[in-house]
Amino acid sequence: EVQLLESGGGLGQPGGSLRLSCAASGFTFSSYSMSWVRQAPGKGLEWVSTISRSGARTYYADSVKGRFTISRDNSKDTLHLQMSSLRTEDTAVYYCAKEWQQLESWGQGTLVTVSS
Amino acid sequence: SYELTQPPAVSVSPGQAASITCSGDRLGDKYVCWYQQKSGQAPVLVIYQNNKRPSGIPERFSGSNSGNTATLTISGTQATDEADYYCQAWDSRTVVFGGGTKVTVL
Numbered sequence: 555e556v557q558l559l560e561s562g563g564g565l566g567q568p569g570g571s572l573r574l575s576c577a578a579s580g581f582t583f584s585s586y587s588m589s590w591v592r593q594a595p596g597k598g599l600e601w602v603s604t605i606s607r608s609g610a611r612t613y614y615a616d617s618v619k620g621r622f623t624i625s626r627d628n629s630k631d632t633l634h635l636q637m638s639s640l641r642t643e644d645t646a647v648y649y650c651a652k653e654w655q656q657l658e659s660w661g662q663g664t665l666v667t668v669s670s
Numbered sequence: 671s672y673e674l675t676q677p678p679a680v681s682v683s684p685g686q687a688a689s690i691t692c693s694g695d696r697l698g699d700k701y702v703c704w705y706q707q708k709s710g711q712a713p714v715l716v717i718y719q720n721n722k723r724p725s726g727i728p729e730r731f732s733g734s735n736s737g738n739t740a741t742l743t744i745s746g747t748q749a750t751d752e753a754d755y756y757c758q759a760w761d762s763r764t765v766v767f768g769g770g771t772k773v774t775v776l
Contacts (some may be wrong), residue, residue, distance in 0.1 A: 589765065591713075599705070599713065599756050601765035613763050616671070649712055655760040656703045656718040663712055 556580040556659040558650050563664030566640045570668075576633040576650030576661055583631040584608075587654040590624060590635050592646035593663075600646070603635065604654045618644075640668045672761040674768035681774045688744040690771045692757030695738060700759045702740040704733060707770075708753045716755075717742060749775050 562574040576588070590602040603624040604613045612624050623636040633650050645668050651657035674694045682688035692702065702720050705713040715724050717733035720740065730745040740759075744751050752775045757768040 591765075598754075598770040599707075599758075599767045601767065604765070615764065654765065655701065656715060657705070657713070657758070657765075658715055658718075658724070660712040660714070 556652060558652065558659060558661030560648065560650050560661045560664040563648065563666045566637070566644075566666060566668045568640060568642060568668055568670055570640050571636070571638045572640065572666060574635040574637065574648055574650075574664060574666070576635075578631045578633065578650075578652070581652065583626075584628040586652050588626060588633045589651045589654055589657060590633075591649045591651055591657065591660075592644075592666075593649070594643075594646040597646075602648070605633070637666070642668050644668050672759070672764075672766050674757055674759060674766055676755075676757060676768040676771045678769070679772045679774065681776055682744070682747045683776055684749060685746055688747045688751070688773055690742045690744075690755050690757075690773065692740040692742070692768050693738050694740075694759065694766075697738050697740055697759065698736045700735075700761065702733065702735045703758045704731075704742045705756045705758065706751075706753045707756065713756065744773070747773075747775055751775060 557579045559577045566572045589604040605624045621639045625634045647663040649663045650661045652659040704717040707713040720735040721733045
């Protein structure tokens with residue numbers, strides 16, 4: 555059974571940084587692209603970023619480009635999202651998801667709140 | 671940037687069919703997925719590649735995509751199908767979501 559467990563959410567300061575992690579199990583992690591998707595309170599889904607199987611290629615939404623960095627550690631079956639220069643509009647539940655063109659499985663999400 | 675448009679809300683009576691549309695420029699040239707999100711839960715993939723159902727998704731969920739419109743149809747809608755539904759396509763190496771449709775089973 556595929557399991558994705560996000561961690562690292564919490565309260566961040568405007569202009570500050572947070573690092574999210576997603577521990578994967580139940581599938582061959584290194585064989586799949588992985589993505590982050592966020593959902594602001596009461597709003598819809600917004601794609602954030604995707605990383606290729608090897609980590610060689612990364613893709614970002616315009617809203618986070620230059621501020622967020624996606625990475626992965628295939629030896630530890632773990633996905634990361636380094637979030638910098640945080641803005642209040644980054645407040646959301648952040649989900650990690652398996653794959654890219656179709657997001658096959660999702661974690662339960664971790665809440666990031668950006669506020670002073 | 672590419673945009674997908676969904677109706678904000680759809681109401682359906684139990685046992686009837688519910689149809690949710692998703693429109694975008696030449697959407698029929700792309701693969702469309704649909705996700706179900708129940709209150710307080712993570713989204714679940716219910717349709718991928720326009721009309722394929724993942725393992726474990728009931729047969730009452732079906733999809734189509736042609737021209738500028740993709741449609742998710744729930745046949746014989748049940749109370750448990752009450753949820754938000756999002757369409758999603760892939761364009762220029764980015765994932766695009768529709769705004770979501772709240773399905774209410776009256």
